[in-house]
Amino acid sequence: MDIENEIDLATQRALLDKVHRHTGIHMAERKWTLLQGRLRRRLQTLALSRYRDYLAVLEAQPDEVGAFINLVTTNETSFFRTPRIWDHLWQQLLPEWFRQHRGATLQLWSAAASTGEEAYSMAMMCEEFREHHPAFKYQILATDIASQVLAVGKAGHYQGKSIDGLKRSKPAWLAKYFQAGEDGYTVSPALRSHVVFREHHLHKRLDGALRFDITLLRNVLIYFDEPGQCGVLENVRRAMSPNSVLIIGESESLTRLNVGFDFEQPLIYRRQERMHA
Template sequence: MLPYNITDQEFDIFKRLIYQHTGIHLSQQKKNLLVARLSNRLKALNLKTFIAYYNYLLHHPDRASEWVKMIDNITTSTTEFFRERQHFVFLQNKVLPYFLKKRGNKRLRIWSAGCSTGEEPYTIAIILSEFFKDREGWDIKILATDVNSRSLSLAKAGIYKATSVKPVPSLYLKKYFQKESQGDVNIFKVKDTLKQMVAFKRLNLIRDHFTLSSVWDIIFCRNVTIYFHPDIKARVIDQFYKLLQNDGFLFMGHAEPLFFVSRKFYPVGKSVYQKVLRPK
């Protein structure tokens, strides 16, 4: 039995609110999920109803900080190191050699959009470190963003349980992580050499993309837009197009094909796309 009840009218209000601010589309079947994820916020604020929480979000002096907490509770953070491993094989064997030949200025910018707790950008950093270890003079930066502030805090800390680093090859685990003991539990800390390659920033893909000043060579946005309404997804993909270099690459999740969303990219690998200069 859920501790709070939500009426159909209240659910519709929150559904529109969440869609407007995050792009996430909640179907009617997600009603109990919404209650489960937001009940702790009502309890923390000593509110009795969801309409009272809605009014708090709109009018309370502390509404800005509560918005962040609400979004943290709504958004999911499912990720792992080397997730969809073939993407990183493609990055290492196809994309990076391409830029090695094309980038005379030895400058490379990668954006991990929807980085969750950091496993994806740190995996990217490992691949780049290995590829460029004998190639000096490259200016490489990775930006990792997410709308979930709790996930970003964990990502910045770079501390993972043994179960989390299982997908990391043993050679990389020894090279890029520091193993430590916390009581009876082993933890693995990302070493500073890897941390220094990644800058973390809170960013809402559907509202804050104009705050990015860089133009990107590679964008990873995997298993993020799957939660978006199709119209929002099309808008986000359009912004990726504008923010990518003319020959830039976009990595999407395997369940997020672009064929029915945008003709501004053409496939070059499994859920890997390259920018089309003159889209139809």
């Protein structure tokens, strides 16, 4: 089936608007070509030739929203992305938390987890820390808005670029924490048991009473406009424990936003216990 190439402006705007409505992601009009490319496959699958017909499907069928979210999100990630934050976690954050919270369980949150590499990187580092400190306990929550990437994380099965990166950065940990198979590597059940994957929209409050000591909110704020970033940070802050740590991505900064976090060092922020007026 041939898919139309000339799309009227009203349909373009309506679809860009749907991205914002369902994910909070702000896509300017110049991003239309990107969105068009991503939706093309879906039109093919549904045997639709016009984007305005797809818009009608999206509006009429609530089940379509999940597929739409899977297509419009950017899910790039890798194991131990940005080495300096992992060095900081190992050298400072884990020892500091353990000294101050004997007997407690460290709660970590990968708040835009994508396919789970970030959460399993945390788990491997925590396992290594536990070898030196057998009393250390931890749990990891991995959340994302997109169901497809979460399914990959839940399965814990990786191949290609993801594994190539881990082979380069931590070959001994790949051998220790993964089982090699014919078509890739699967996270060992012991490591897997420390990570819970759950769908969560960052523009909503996280339910449950858990409070997180270390939150990774990395490479996701960039997709939101400023009011969206403030709303997300307010929600995330509410789910964090007193004096806890927030880690963001390299192209993100909180310095212009008055959202209740103190700068500690690049990419690392501490939850303020009293919000400045």
